[in-house]
Amino acid sequence: MPFFAEEIFVSDVHRKPVLDQMGEEIGRLKDIIVSGGEALPAVTSLVISSGGTTYVVLWDLINLFNRRVISVNTNRKSLQPSAPSPNDILLCRDILDKQIVDINGAKLVRVNDLELGDVKGHLCLVAADIGFRGILRRLGIEARGEKVFSLFRYKLPQKLIGWHYLQTVEPKLTRLTLTVSRQKVARIHPADLAEIISEVSQKERTALFGSMDIETAAEALHELERQVQVDIIDDMTREHASDILEQMPPDEAADLLGDMPEAKAQELIKHMEKEEAEDVQELLEHEEDTAGGLMTTEYLAFPPDMTVEEAIKELRLEAPDVETIYYLYILDSDEHIAGVISLKNLILALPEALLGDIMKTPVKTLHLDADENEVAEFISKYNLLAAPVVDENDLLRGIVTVDDVVDFLLPTASRKKRRRL
């Protein structure tokens, strides 16, 4: 059985000398043959060339395979010259430098390098490198390139596409198609999905979104940059777009709609379910960078005369629909905010206790017009996970959760980077 590195790039071994068991050079690694028809193509043999002759050596005869040494388990003299058969798939000849297209045939990028990896004891083709790093590696200057970029405080990212997102290989390929089908899309983490989506162009993106279920689409949309979100929603049919908007947290949906032309936004809201539409409509009326614009209208509110036991029961019912369950706001009969109970205190309290007795008063509140910085300061000053927002009449209108202002709390560099074009 060959001993091989767990991860290895084709350009690291291409044209490297191949030794026999006596340590004599047979020739140089010219190409790598893989089996077709499988999701992750496995390496079946190596093509070695020496002067004008080529040898095809079966993978099982390989002893060591890593970026420093490639060796074969036989004697150089016992090898017979042979050539790959016409239907063999050769990594360097057939896949390296080939065009990658998306499901609709639009060109994305070329294969700059290929990554091989250990899959259940077999060396398989696991990823295509599509980044600048791959180009540098092909030139043999990856390390130097990294150093140059680090002078500018830039870390060169690895840009790999897992081979399971690409079509199965077959002989005589001219282009590789990114197969992001409905089933596969559902299994990809939303952040990874966002990465793929940001690689594909406008038209294809809309098609891609069309192939996802509503919930996945809403989550993936959430990970994208605002302008990209707007473009995607803009291109969808009204019904589809409003379905996705309903799935999103109301504050996210409102922010997104706020960036669209007024008429189009109103049209989409009209198509949404009444309840969600009202929430979004209310949020839309506030400036985006104020507490009113940042807040969500989904929060937990209970009357003071409810027992802890009843509240927990109620909480279980409502929790799936709200963003944050860490604070329960206690409203009096006039809908004024009377107090607040944290989830921890609720659980620690006796079941028969009344909410009005264990609640904390007075509650610190933000006004609808407070700007982003005020909101961020408020949340950080009082160490909150969410802050209640009230109007002129002291009525509770919504809450701003910490994740909506976290960008203002963190230093610039560590802010979450959203994917763009």
Add this chain to the structure above:
Amino acid sequence: MKLLERIKNLFAKRRVLIFLAVIGPGVIAGNAGNDAGGIATYSIIGAKEGYGLLWALVLITVALAVIQEMSSRMGVVTGKGFGDMVREQFGVRVTLAVMALFIIANLTCTIAEFAGIAASMELFGVHKYISVPISAFVVWFVVLKGNFKQVERFLIAISMIYLTYVFSGFMANPPWREVARQIAIPHIRLDKDYILLFITMVGTTITPYMQFYLQSAVVDKGVRIEEYKYAKFDVYAGSFMTIFIAFFIIIATGTILHPAGVVVDSAEAAALALQPLAGNFASHLFAIGLLNASFLAAFVLPLATAYGLSEAFGWESGINKTFREAPQFLGFYTAFIVIGAGVIMIPDVPLIKIMFLSQTINGILLPIVLIIMLRLVNDKELMGEYVNSKRMNIISWTTVSILILLTALLVLTSFVTL
């Protein structure tokens, strides 16, 4: 009777329609070769040598037609641009080297085109701070907003304006008998000036961007293999027209400026020098010709670069695409126009040096491109039955060898003169 039938067949409505639909890339690529630098070279040659170098045009026509035909054939057969093929067959190293040279050569050339626009408009009293931004915007806007068909028609229309030079040539009223004699029995001299002019003429007429543009445009247009014979005609017509125009530029300056002993060093100087000798109208025709030549090449150079780079790195490309669909393609197109026009706006730009650089880099790039092209066009895996025939290979290798020798000399001389 039989002949009549054949002629009738040739002009059958359907055939004419296909022909009109296919024609374009060859004519545009060829004419774009007559750019600001080309016009300058021909004007200088006419003024300095009279009709003494006309014979060489016949050879250049053949060379240009042979090379352009191979480019067009590769595009039609493989559906891939030259950048695609270099990357897929020669890998990252060669691609990066070719693309680096290609970018520098084309960028300097683009700057020269905007200089041509500025110079010709200044002959009409329009300041460059007005003419250059406006023309840059038009070049950018037409490609960004137009679809392939509209842009192609626009460029063909511009190509037809070159015919003003034919008019200039006839207006000069040359002694046609003498012209014919000079072509048939050339007086080749072996002094330095004469040879240098000859080499420069070849170098300025056949440039890599013409092959890149032609092959990419054929692919972008989607010419099918059944239509190839029409595409071939397009290429031959384009090559012929290119040299036809060059011929009349040399005739005009050779008839008017040469006998008067006026030596010029640029196209705008030629236009100015024509004024006292042949009148305002002749001078204006020359200025319009220069403006038009620079304008066409200001489209084709950035397009050729954007196509080439997008192909090499696998980005979406095409004139029909929007900025969102093909951001890199249109990004490079935009950047080239902005830089090309921007440099001209800088006061005291060393234009002569920039043009020398462009000529030198093109001279280094052309042999590489031609050798790669001959290897690709003879690759059975890629071209199938459309590889070069034996006869074609003899012609093309001879042409390419001569061109490589001449461009090598050109590069050497430009190093010496620098």
